[in-house]
Amino acid sequence: MSATSSTIVNLPDQTTATLPKRNYINAEDGMLSWLLTGDHKRIAILYLISITFFFFIGGAFAGLIRLELLTPQPDLVASDTYNKLFSMHGIVMIFLFLVPSVPATIGNFVLPIMIGAKDLAFPKINLLSWYLYWIGGLFTLAALVLGGVDTGWTFTTPLSTHYLNTHVVTAGLGVFIIGFSSIFTGLNFIVTIHRMRAPGMTWFRLPLFVWSNYAASILMVLGTPVLAITLVLVVLERTIGIGVFDPTKGGDPLLFQHLFWFYSHPAVYIMILPGMGVISEVISTFSRKRVFGYTAVAFSSVAIALFAFFVWAHHMFIMGVSNYSALVFSLLTMLVAVPSAIKVFNWSFTMQKGSVTFETPMLYAFGFLGLFTIGGMTGVFLGSLGMDIHLTETYFIVAHFHFVMVGGMLMAFLAGIHFWWPKMTGRMYPESLSKLAAVTTFIGFNLTFLPQFVLGYLGMPRRYHAYPPEFQVLNVLSTAGATVLGVGYLLPLLYLGWSLKYGAIAGNNPWQATGLEWQIQSPPLTENFIETPVVDYEAYDYEWLANKTQNEVTTVG
Amino acid sequence: MHISPVLWQFLMKWLTSSALFPREASTIAPQTDALYFFLLLITVIGLVLVGGLVFGFAIRYRQEKSPVAEQIEGSTLLEATWTIIPLALFLICFVWGALLYFRIYNPPTNAMNIYIVGKQWMWKAEHPGGQHEINALHVPMGQPIQLTMISQDVFHSFSIPDFRVKREVIPGRYSTVWFNATTPGTYHIFCTQYCGTKHSGMIGEVTVLTPDDYKKWTENSTSGMSLAQNGERLFASMGCNACHSGSAAARGPNLAGVFGSKLQLTNGSEVLVNDAYLRDAILNPSQHVTAGFAPIMPTYQGQISEEGLIDLVEYIKTLQTNYRVQQTLTTSESNQAAPITPGVVKP
Ligand code: HEM
Ligand SMILES: [Cu+2]
Numbered sequence: 001m002s003a004t005s006s007t008i009v010n011l012p013d014q015t016t017a018t019l020p021k022r023n024y025i026n027a028e029d030g031m032l033s034w035l036l037t038g039d040h041k042r043i044a045i046l047y048l049i050s051i052t053f054f055f056f057i058g059g060a061f062a063g064l065i066r067l068e069l070l071t072p073q074p075d076l077v078a079s080d081t082y083n084k085l086f087s088m089h090g091i092v093m094i095f096l097f098l099v100p101s102v103p104a105t106i107g108n109f110v111l112p113i114m115i116g117a118k119d120l121a122f123p124k125i126n127l128l129s130w131y132l133y134w135i136g137g138l139f140t141l142a143a144l145v146l147g148g149v150d151t152g153w154t155f156t157t158p159l160s161t162h163y164l165n166t167h168v169v170t171a172g173l174g175v176f177i178i179g180f181s182s183i184f185t186g187l188n189f190i191v192t193i194h195r196m197r198a199p200g201m202t203w204f205r206l207p208l209f210v211w212s213n214y215a216a217s218i219l220m221v222l223g224t225p226v227l228a229i230t231l232v233l234v235v236l237e238r239t240i241g242i243g244v245f246d247p248t249k250g251g252d253p254l255l256f257q258h259l260f261w262f263y264s265h266p267a268v269y270i271m272i273l274p275g276m277g278v279i280s281e282v283i284s285t286f287s288r289k290r291v292f293g294y295t296a297v298a299f300s301s302v303a304i305a306l307f308a309f310f311v312w313a314h315h316m317f318i319m320g321v322s323n324y325s326a327l328v329f330s331l332l333t334m335l336v337a338v339p340s341a342i343k344v345f346n347w348s349f350t351m352q353k354g355s356v357t358f359e360t361p362m363l364y365a366f367g368f369l370g371l372f373t374i375g376g377m378t379g380v381f382l383g384s385l386g387m388d389i390h391l392t393e394t395y396f397i398v399a400h401f402h403f404v405m406v407g408g409m410l411m412a413f414l415a416g417i418h419f420w421w422p423k424m425t426g427r428m429y430p431e432s433l434s435k436l437a438a439v440t441t442f443i444g445f446n447l448t449f450l451p452q453f454v455l456g457y458l459g460m461p462r463r464y465h466a467y468p469p470e471f472q473v474l475n476v477l478s479t480a481g482a483t484v485l486g487v488g489y490l491l492p493l494l495y496l497g498w499s500l501k502y503g504a505i506a507g508n509n510p511w512q513a514t515g516l517e518w519q520i521q522s523p524p525l526t527e528n529f530i531e532t533p534v535v536d537y538e539a540y541d542y543e544w545l546a547n548k549t550q551n552e553v554t555t556v557g
Numbered sequence: 558m559h560i561s562p563v564l565w566q567f568l569m570k571w572l573t574s575s576a577l578f579p580r581e582a583s584t585i586a587p588q589t590d591a592l593y594f595f596l597l598l599i600t601v602i603g604l605v606l607v608g609g610l611v612f613g614f615a616i617r618y619r620q621e622k623s624p625v626a627e628q629i630e631g632s633t634l635l636e637a638t639w640t641i642i643p644l645a646l647f648l649i650c651f652v653w654g655a656l657l658y659f660r661i662y663n664p665p666t667n668a669m670n671i672y673i674v675g676k677q678w679m680w681k682a683e684h685p686g687g688q689h690e691i692n693a694l695h696v697p698m699g700q701p702i703q704l705t706m707i708s709q710d711v712f713h714s715f716s717i718p719d720f721r722v723k724r725e726v727i728p729g730r731y732s733t734v735w736f737n738a739t740t741p742g743t744y745h746i747f748c749t750q751y752c753g754t755k756h757s758g759m760i761g762e763v764t765v766l767t768p769d770d771y772k773k774w775t776e777n778s779t780s781g782m783s784l785a786q787n788g789e790r791l792f793a794s795m796g797c798n799a800c801h802s803g804s805a806a807a808r809g810p811n812l813a814g815v816f817g818s819k820l821q822l823t824n825g826s827e828v829l830v831n832d833a834y835l836r837d838a839i840l841n842p843s844q845h846v847t848a849g850f851a852p853i854m855p856t857y858q859g860q861i862s863e864e865g866l867i868d869l870v871e872y873i874k875t876l877q878t879n880y881r882v883q884q885t886l887t888t889s890e891s892n893q894a895a896p897i898t899p900g901v902v903k904p
Contacts, residue, residue: 386657459718
């Protein structure tokens with residue numbers, strides 16, 4: 001580790017340093033002690049391993065999709081197979097990766113510690129939600145092994161109910177069950193944040209990560225049941241033909257669209273809000289400053305969460321909603337874009353007069369800012385009614401949501417994993433390799449998805465197995481980019497695995513950050529705090545930290 | 558935004574030839590493109606601004622230069638600025654986009670109507686003169702064309718990128734879109750809503766012809782029967798004319814002149830008779846009983862294809878007086894039964 005002046009890393013003396021003898025990892029031995037654990041940190045690790053597994057499955061599908069699109073002809077796989085590939089790619093990435101990513105892994109690990117609690121409010125429900133995640137995941141995998149689904153991740157009726165002989169019911173049940181896992185996580189977070197804050201940890205002393213997970217939890221608890229109902233209706237329509245979505249029985253196919261997007265629009269905020277929380281922590285830490293306009297950032301998360309329920313019909317502008325309802329939904333869409341814009345400026349100004357260093361999490365956070373800005377601005381294109389007519393259902397959409405979800409959320413997730421890795425494992429990751437990975441990801445990402453904006457404006461529809469030859473050049477570029485991006489994602493898997501054994505010992509607070517989680521040992525004890533901490537300083541109070549004596553930490557030797 | 562026409566033309570030529578930009582082949586296309594360039598402009602400005610701030614601050618206040626951070630709480634003035642300016646810009650996009658949307662989705666009254674039926678995996682076009690096409694559409698340039706579209710099975714979506722128009726094609730309801738093509742040539746028709754196995758094969762070509770060529774095309778591809786004439790035969794063969802005979806003693810209402818009128822229903826409500834209403838009245842008659850009549854009409858659900866329904870609707874549209882109904886009665890007595898309607902409608 002180069003200790004130049006451009007780094008704030010504060011590592012213990014590597015010749016004598018060892019991991020704390022007692023910590024949550026070695027507290028109990030054996031597989032069973034992990035599978036039956038109530039410790040939020042262990043459950044976080046279980047989740048981390050699980051979502052990584054599904055991420056690489058989803059990634060493999062992405063690779064195949066891009067490979068097929070290298071040429072205009074349908075030459076690598078048959079149409080059916082192609083449709084199943086993008087359906088499974090979408091289902092796995094959305095429901096098994098993006099939705100649980102930050103809350104279930106990082107949130108589970110650090111959120112209770114950040115507020116000074118010994119665990120989440122309901123440890124057993126927390127474990128249950130991990131099992132539900134896997135039961136749902138196994139249903140989804142079963143659907144795949146039995147022959148796949150080709151509805152797309154949107155399960156659109158009447159396609160899914162009357163016209164496909166694939167495993168829609170199995171996959172639908174899978175997603176239904178995963179939904180409960182996310183409802184339970186949300187519920188657990190809300191109760192924990194309300195009831196279990198340490199003395200002195202007032203609402204406005206909460207780290208912004210807690211605020212944004214709180215907002216996302218509200219969405220999970222209120223939105224996911226609507227998805228569950230929708231999926232039950234799809235299954236009933238398919239199996240016994242109840243006819244709510246079937247025009248020949250007096251049902252309405254557009255009703256499905258309304259119900260589905262009533263969940264799925266808020267769901268994109270379920271995915272992105274926790275990521276925004278990570279970015280707040282990272283930028284603040286590596287600028288050594290409190291987040292600019294803390295209150296505005298905190299409230300804008302909650303505002304986004306509430307407004308998110310009132311914009312679902314912007315997915316339906318071309319679907320025969322009345323012109324006036326289109327008008328209202330377009331206006332509301334523009335209004336939700338504002339809090340996101342506010343946050344981007346707040347994060348930028350956090351660095352003003354700060355003392356900025358460029359550790360890997362910070363590089364990912366810079367990547368986030370750039371990509372999220374592009375993703376957000378292209379959302380304004382789509383919210384603008386007349387423009388949406390031309391752009392919707394094309395590759396512009398694919399590019400837009402990958403910028404927000406993959407460019408935004410995944411960058412934030414990787415920032416968070418690197419940031420809290422020392423806390424989770426007690427060891428550092430290799431700094432130069434990880435910087436290389438961050439840069440590779442950023443370049444690969446842009447190369448993959450920027451051409452897709454152009455393809456979209458040219459009119460190439462999404463979910464196309466074959467396409468007219470004039471679109472080939474841009475598709476080749478995109479596939480080349482995906483290769484680079486794939487390397488960018490594989491690198492962390494390798495070096496983080498390596499660091500588990502060989503990484504430098506991190507110590508309690510390598511970043512000299514202010515959060516409560518950094519004031520305890522790494523990796524923490526099962527009970528987090530030996531004595532309940534009393535909080536008598538504001539969030540991100542670096543002056544308090546500077547005055548704090550070095551030995552004031554709870555390590556058990 | 559006002560760009561000088563010469564500059565605009567030059568820009569368009571350059572872009573179109575660079576294959577990074579779709580052709581502009583309808584009256585709407587330049588309007589959509591103008592909004593696109595405005596959006597692109599504010600995106601680039603936003604990106605440069607954010608990039609500048611991030612890199613500016615990061616470099617200016619990097620640790621070597623600025624070893625100790627100065628704590629700042631926030632600034633109401635700054636926050637107000639970056640709330641109000643984006644809000645104002647977004648509202649401009651909203652208004653501009655809304656105006657364009659109303660223009661694209663409200664057809665002019667003089668538009669020529671063509672019917673489109675979407676079906677896994679083809680587009681069928683039905684011209685008023687009775688010409689049928691599959692995965693092809695011939696239209697005259699310089700004239701507003703309205704497409705009245707319906708799907709026979711799942712959601713499809715009808716898109717012509719070079720015209721910048723697109724609209725969802727929905728099972729069980731008519732949707733419309735219109736355009737006015739400006740340049741002869743052929744352009745892609747795509748289905749953009751994922752619709753099953755051969756979704757990417759559900760493509761076609763729209764051919765824009767000069768009015769003269771269009772006239773030639775209609776004459777060469779005529780089947781001899783207009784949609785209304787087909788409808789007339791269907792009207793007779795399905796037994797509609799038994800009740801809708803137009804006479805005072807008839808058990809069903811007289812359909813002459815009914816299109817476009819306001820109709821009083823037994824449940825007290827008043828409806829405007831348009832394509833969608835007529836289609837629904839044939840399929841679900843018990844839900845639309847005209848005041849003064851008994852609910853005796855049977856449903857034709859599953860017995861008439863979407864094309865048949867279009868023919869019937871076109872026929873009813875042409876009925877301006879009782880005279881046509883009388884004529885139908887005569888026709889039906891001759892030996893000219895309509896052909897069996899192909900393909901029973903799927904659920
Ligand atoms: C190397 C990285 C990736 C590549 C090259 C890639 C590529 C693609 C492509 C080409 C499609 C469009 C399929 C089509 O419309 O025919 C797609 C759809 C999608 N991708 Fe990715 N993707 C990548 C990573 C991700 C990640 C990391 C996520 C989520 C975390 C994700 C989520 C989705 C979703 C939700 C869809 C929509 C599926 C649908 O259309 O039903 N992708 N991806
Ligand atoms: Cu289609």
